[in-house]
Amino acid sequence: xxxxxxxxxxxxxxxxxxxxxxxxxxxxxxxxxxxxxxxxxxxxxxxxxxxxxxxxxxxxxxxxxxxxxxxxxxxxxxxxxxxxxxxxxxxxxxxxxxxxxxxxxxxxxxxxxxxxxxxxxxxxxxxxxxxxxxxxxxxxxxxxxxxxxxxxxxxxxxxxxxxxxxxxxxxxxxxxxxxxxxxxxxxxxxxxxxxxxxxxxxxxxxxxxxxxxxxxxxxxxxxxxxxxxxxxxxxxxxxxxxxxxxxxxxxxxxxxxxxxxxxxxxxxxxxxxxxx
Numbered sequence: 563x564x565x566x567x568x569x570x571x572x573x574x575x576x577x578x579x580x581x582x583x584x585x586x587x588x589x590x591x592x593x594x595x596x597x598x599x600x601x602x603x604x605x606x607x608x609x610x611x612x613x614x615x616x617x618x619x620x621x622x623x624x625x626x627x628x629x630x631x632x633x634x635x636x637x638x639x640x641x642x643x644x645x646x647x648x649x650x651x652x653x654x655x656x657x658x659x660x661x662x663x664x665x666x667x668x669x670x671x672x673x674x675x676x677x678x679x680x681x682x683x684x685x686x687x688x689x690x691x692x693x694x695x696x697x698x699x700x701x702x703x704x705x706x707x708x709x710x711x712x713x714x715x716x717x718x719x720x721x722x723x724x725x726x727x728x729x730x731x732x733x734x735x736x737x738x739x740x741x742x743x744x745x746x747x748x749x750x751x752x753x754x755x756x757x758x759x760x761x762x763x764x765x766x767x768x769x770x771x772x773x774x775x776x777x778x779x780x781x782x783x784x785x786x787x788x789x790x791x792x793x794x795x796x797x798x799x800x801x802x803x804x805x806x807x808x809x810x811x812x813x814x815x816x817x818x819x820x821x822x823x824x825x826x827x828x829x830x831x832x833x834x835x836x837x838x
Contacts, residue, residue, distance in 0.1 A: 578604050578699050582626055586611045586633040586645050587659065595688050596632070596659075603692055608632075614639035617648065630677070630698055631656045632691065635667075650674045655727070657694055659687075672811050675725050697819065701727040704822055705746060708732045709739040709754035709766065710784075715807075719753060726815060736761025740769065749779065750825050751818065756785040756792060764799045771800035777828045780821040784809075 583600065585608045587593050593610050600606045611617040614637050621628065631654050637645045649656045658671055661682040671679050677698055680691045706728050708719045716732045723730045731746065733739040737760055743749055752770070756763035763783050770779065783796040786807040793804035802824075803817055 578606055578696075581606060581629040581699055582609070582624075583695070584609045584611060584617070584620055584628050584631045584654075586617050586631060586637055586649075588612045588634065588638055592659070592682070592688075596691065599688050599692055600695070604696065611637075613637055614645050614648070617645055621652065621654075628654050630654075630695060632659050632695070633657070635660045635662055646674065646676075650676070655698065655725075657691065657698070659691055675721075677725060677727075678815075698727050702729060704751065705729045705731065705749045706818075707739060707742055707746075707749045707752045709736065709752060709758070709763075711735060711755065711758045715755065722811070722814065723818070726818075728818075735759070736763075736766040736769075739766060743770065743774070743779070751780045751782065751822055753782045753784060753818075756783055756787065756796065763801075764795060767796065767799045767801050776800075776802060777825075777832060780825050782817060782821060 583606055585593060585596055587596070587610070593612070597608045597610060600608055609620055611620050617637065617640075631649050633646055633649055633656055635643055635646055635658060640648070646656065646658065655677050657677050658679040659682065660667075660679065663679075663681055663683075668679070678694045680687060680694060706723050708716055708723070708730065710716045710719070710732075711734050713734075716734065720730050720732055731742055731749065733742055736754075736758055739752070739754065743752070754763045754766055758766075761769070763785070767781055767783070770781065780803070781801045782803040782805065783792070783801045784805050784807060785792050793806075796804045802821055805814065805817060
């Protein structure tokens with residue numbers, strides 16, 4: 563069984579065997595829609611918790627770890643967000659599925675390091691949720707390299723990517739990045755700072771492109787500079803994308819996904835041509 567996501571990426575239900583998904587939601591309509599959709603598309607049986615007590619019992623009754631939780635902000639018995647706090651405190655990756663949303667709410671949600679949030683405000687909400695679940699469960703197949711001489715910047719990017727379930731390696735210099743790329747041919751995405759003391763982001767990209775094409779490795783450049791021409795220079799050097807700090811979380815994750823989707827699509831076309 564295959565699922566063609568809204569982004570155009572195809573997922574197979576066999577990818578998700580063994581995943582334990584918990585849905586904390588009191589609406590009969592949404593529990594039915596989500597449970598049916600995930601079973602139909604991904605062959606996943608969702609554990610439904612309609613109140614805070616159910617959620618606590620769900621966690622306590624089994625020693626099997628919860629792979630991913632989908633949670634409304636408020637549940638019966640937890641009308642002030644205690645259910646989400648409970649999941650976060652247990653370090654359970656969580657996607658928030660909510661009809662209550664404003665800018666202040668967004669900031670509070672992202673501060674809790676949730677995986678994603680999906681709004682119940684359109685007919686595609688359940689499909690968007692299914693795709694977000696798919697991405698989280700399949701992101702482990704992607705190996706991402708972060709290159710930055712700043713420990714703080716490396717830690718921030720690494721934590722963001724690990725929140726989304728990517729495998730992450732880090733390098734504190736261009737030279738170290740070249741070593742890691744040589745030793746780990748499964749790295750499919752590199753996110754590199756521009757301003758580094760040994761090899762700057764432009765030169766690093768040029769050296770990599772002499773041996774590794776965009777069909778094997780996508781490169782995103784980042785910088786805190788206000789120089790708007792950096793993006794053009796980086797793309798001319800062989801980069802695939804460019805972002806200025808500070809990042810907007812949603813944009814960052816979207817850019818990462820788009821580059822990895824493109825990589826998978828290119829690799830799929832290469833395989834099809836090889837078979838033909």
